[in-house]
Amino acid sequence: MPDPNRTPNKTPRRSLPEPTPETRHFWAGAKAGELKLQRCDACKKAYFPPRPFCPACGSRDVSVFTASGRASLHSYVINHRPAPGFEGHYAIAVVELEEGPRMMTNIVECPQTPEALLLDMPLEVVFAEQDDEISLPLFRPLGTDSLQKNGDAS
Amino acid sequence: MKPGSAAIVGAAETTEMGRIPELSVLGLHADAALNALADAGLSPSDIDGVATAGESPTALAWYLGITPTWVDGTTVGGCSFMLHVRHAAAAIAEGLCKTVLITHGESGRSRVGAARRASQPSSLQGQFEMPYGPVGPPTLFTIPVLRYIKETGLSEEKLAQVAVVQRDWAARNPRASFRDPITVEDVLTSRMIAWPFRLLMCCLVTDGGGALILTSAERARDFPQAPVYVLGTGESVETPLVSQMEDFTSSKAFRVAGKRAFEESGIRHDDVDHLMIYDAFAHLPLYGLEDLGFVGRGEAGDFIWEGNTAEGGRLPLNTNGGGLSYMHSGMYGMYALQESVRQLRGTAPAQVPNAKISIAHGVGGMFGASGTIVLGNEAP
Numbered sequence: 001m002p003d004p005n006r007t008p009n010k011t012p013r014r015s016l017p018e019p020t021p022e023t024r025h026f027w028a029g030a031k032a033g034e035l036k037l038q039r040c041d042a043c044k045k046a047y048f049p050p051r052p053f054c055p056a057c058g059s060r061d062v063s064v065f066t067a068s069g070r071a072s073l074h075s076y077v078i079n080h081r082p083a084p085g086f087e088g089h090y091a092i093a094v095v096e097l098e099e100g101p102r103m104m105t106n107i108v109e110c111p112q113t114p115e116a117l118l119l120d121m122p123l124e125v126v127f128a129e130q131d132d133e134i135s136l137p138l139f140r141p142l143g144t145d146s147l148q149k150n151g152d153a154s
Numbered sequence: 155m156k157p158g159s160a161a162i163v164g165a166a167e168t169t170e171m172g173r174i175p176e177l178s179v180l181g182l183h184a185d186a187a188l189n190a191l192a193d194a195g196l197s198p199s200d201i202d203g204v205a206t207a208g209e210s211p212t213a214l215a216w217y218l219g220i221t222p223t224w225v226d227g228t229t230v231g232g233c234s235f236m237l238h239v240r241h242a243a244a245a246i247a248e249g250l251c252k253t254v255l256i257t258h259g260e261s262g263r264s265r266v267g268a269a270r271r272a273s274q275p276s277s278l279q280g281q282f283e284m285p286y287g288p289v290g291p292p293t294l295f296t297i298p299v300l301r302y303i304k305e306t307g308l309s310e311e312k313l314a315q316v317a318v319v320q321r322d323w324a325a326r327n328p329r330a331s332f333r334d335p336i337t338v339e340d341v342l343t344s345r346m347i348a349w350p351f352r353l354l355m356c357c358l359v360t361d362g363g364g365a366l367i368l369t370s371a372e373r374a375r376d377f378p379q380a381p382v383y384v385l386g387t388g389e390s391v392e393t394p395l396v397s398q399m400e401d402f403t404s405s406k407a408f409r410v411a412g413k414r415a416f417e418e419s420g421i422r423h424d425d426v427d428h429l430m431i432y433d434a435f436a437h438l439p440l441y442g443l444e445d446l447g448f449v450g451r452g453e454a455g456d457f458i459w460e461g462n463t464a465e466g467g468r469l470p471l472n473t474n475g476g477g478l479s480y481m482h483s484g485m486y487g488m489y490a491l492q493e494s495v496r497q498l499r500g501t502a503p504a505q506v507p508n509a510k511i512s513i514a515h516g517v518g519g520m521f522g523a524s525g526t527i528v529l530g531n532e533a534p
Contacts, residue, residue, distance in 0.1 A: 017281035018274070027281075049282045049398070075301035075402050078349035083287045092286050092293055092348075094397045104283045104297075104397035114349060119304050136285055 014085025016134050023050045025064050030135045035067040035125050037099055048101035069125035071095035071139055074102055078112055091117055095139050109140040157419050158534035160243035161374035161381035164194025164367030165495040168259070171329050171481055174361040178267030180217055182259025182363035183209050187218055190365035195378045196253070201367070203251030205242055207234030208260055208485055224251035230391060231518025232432060232485040235366070236411075236525025239491065240387035242368045252369060259363030260483035266361075278395055291434060292356050293348045295520045298402035299437045300350065305403050306452030308440070310350060312459050314341035316436040317354050317478050319464045324475025326465075326504035331358050332479045355436035357477035357486070364488040366495070371533060382498045385511070386419025386528035388412060396520035403452075405517070407524035408445035412515065415526035416447070420534075421511060423448055428497045428512040429469055430490035433476040439463070442515050443471075446526070470506045473497065487516035491527065498531040 019027040026049075029036030039046045040054035041061040053060045076093035079086070091112050096102045108126065110116050122142035127135040166189035168174065168182055177185060183206065191197060198218045205226035206214050215222050224245050228237045235258055242254040261268045273279040288294045302308060318338055324330035336354060344353040374381035388411035393399060400406050416423075431442035440454040448469065449457045457463065463471035474480040474493040481489060494512040496502040511530045518524065 014287060015280070015284040016275060017285055018276040019281070020276050023281055049278060049395070075298055077293055077296050077300070077351065079287060079289060079293045080346045080348060081289050081293075083289045086287045089349075090287060092288050092297065094297060094402075102397060104286050104395075106286050119300060130285075 012084035013130075014083070016130055019133075022052055026050045027134060029064075029066070030127055030137050031133065033127050033135070035069050035137055036064050037067045037097070037101060038062050038064055046099040046101055048097070048103055068098045070098040070142065071123045071125070073107065073117060073119055073121045073123060075119065076107070076117060078114070078117075088112070093117075093139070095123055103137070106138050107140065108138045109144045156247060157385045158383040158530070159247045159371055160368050160384045161371045162366055162384070162495055162529070163369055163374050163377040163379060163381055164190040164196065164365070165379075165382075165492055166190040166193045166365060167489070167492055168363040171362045172331050172360050173263055174261070175264040175266060177261070177361070179259050179261050180209055180213060180267060182261060182361065183214055183257040183365075184217055184259070186259055186363035186365040187214075187255055187257045190255070190367050193379060194367045196367065201253050201255045203242060203245060203254035205238035205254060205256045206258070207238070208258065214257060220255070222251065224254070230523035232434070233487045233516025233518040233523055233525040234485060235488045235491055236387075236514060236516040236527050237389045239366065239368065239384060239527050240389055240525065243384045243387060246368060246370050252373070254368045255365060256368070257363065257365040258483075258485060258488035260485055261361050262359045262483040263361050283395055283397060291520060292351060294396050295435050296348055296351045296437070297396055298399060298521070301402035302437065302440070303350070306455070308452070308455045310342060311338050312455035313350070313355065313436050313440075314338045315455075315459050316433070316439050317341050319458060320433065320472050320476045320478045322464060323473050323504050324479035327475050327480060328503060330475040330480045331360055332475070351435060354478075357434045357482035358479070360481045360483055362481050362483045362489070364492045366488075366491060380499060380531060381533075382495050383530050383533060384527065385421065385530045385534060386415045386417070388414030388418070388526040389524065391518075391523040392521060394519060394522055396522075399521055405441055405445050405521045405524065407521065408442060408515070408517070411524040411526040412446040415513070415528050419528040421528060425511050426469065426513055427509040428473065428494065428506045429463075429471045430473075430494050430512070430514040431471060432486055432490055432516045433472055433478050434482065434486065434517070436478065438517060439471060446513070446515060465504070473502060473504045473506060487514070487518075487525065490514040490516060494527070494529050498529055
């Protein structure tokens, strides 16, 4: 017997991040539609995930900056098992940002197949709103927007 | 560490292997510990050092009635036991304790008395990996492999062959979970788990445990079993996030641990008669063979394909059947060490003739940590 008090067909949500003081700027940036990285003022190296010091040289003199949002597909798997908040087969990917650091993400606006997901393909960031606090940085093939517009026009 | 200053004088697995619903995690630790003590002709009161992972060393010592003067709870995943061997050898050499018990027990399948495994949403993994939908190791440990395939040209068939060769070894092991032969085609038509990984490229999930007893090489001669000497050891960690691995085609932790173990032991690759590489998934023996320096970058797929690691080959690898066919409770490193000890005692079901030097190489987390142990049955 289904529980009458439960919302029917309520989609389970994907696991969401809980920002810490060291990462709050990243998630605030994502909420505002900007991909925030950090750069060491001493050795100039860009890094990710966020922390208040440089992992290359240990300096505490670091700055937050907005990344270009461009990346390339570094590696991935296509999960075939069920997962909360996901439907069908989906790629769990790692992208290499133009500035150097890599991050895990999902690839959207693209078939989730080995034929469509080619390593080193150019990508750009999009932000997927999850709730009032969290938007997740996801990536889509670069130029997806303009291609769609062209498609619409024809 | 001085090569050969410590030796393994007791080694045993749990009485049963595979499905053991009648024992909790702590019970599996104790069952393996009592078997290893019997193997060494010792009682718990003879032990003055304990090391374990996945269970608290406090609980282990108290449960078995041991009052230790040295304790190690290093927990870096499935290779923790390799690190325990390394730390124990150093502690014995330093005089911190005389006789060390290292235990593993895990109710991987039955989940009796097992802790819940979940990443906190505020942890690094909870913030920067879990939101993107990984469902455990099959969807994380495997992420680097497409990059490896692109850089080295590894074929799906050669990835599948890793599982085929290990099943051949398992066929000779009465305690192995899966013993029926498989073909490359069987592997490549098995259920897709996370492309390019199919079911038969992924490890089992079973219950079991194992324990080791170490003492000084000097005392080791007075025990009922022939000593297995610890000739060289290495350890390292890289990252808790597989997405942040420095190089997706090679493990830094493997390279650091392996190099140190070779240097400490003073052996050459040609000296190695038998090798265990922790195989939670089919790509791990490929990374291990390359990162330990047995073959060059991108050559491991061909090396296995050509039969070098199979029965009669020049480097018998994962001769118990490995995590892919023998057993995998979750922290498999202990079983790799147990098989190395059996081979050097001459008691393995698939015995390598006249094996004198064996290496057990482990991984922890998703390429997060590593431990390498060089063992030998002749005093250096």
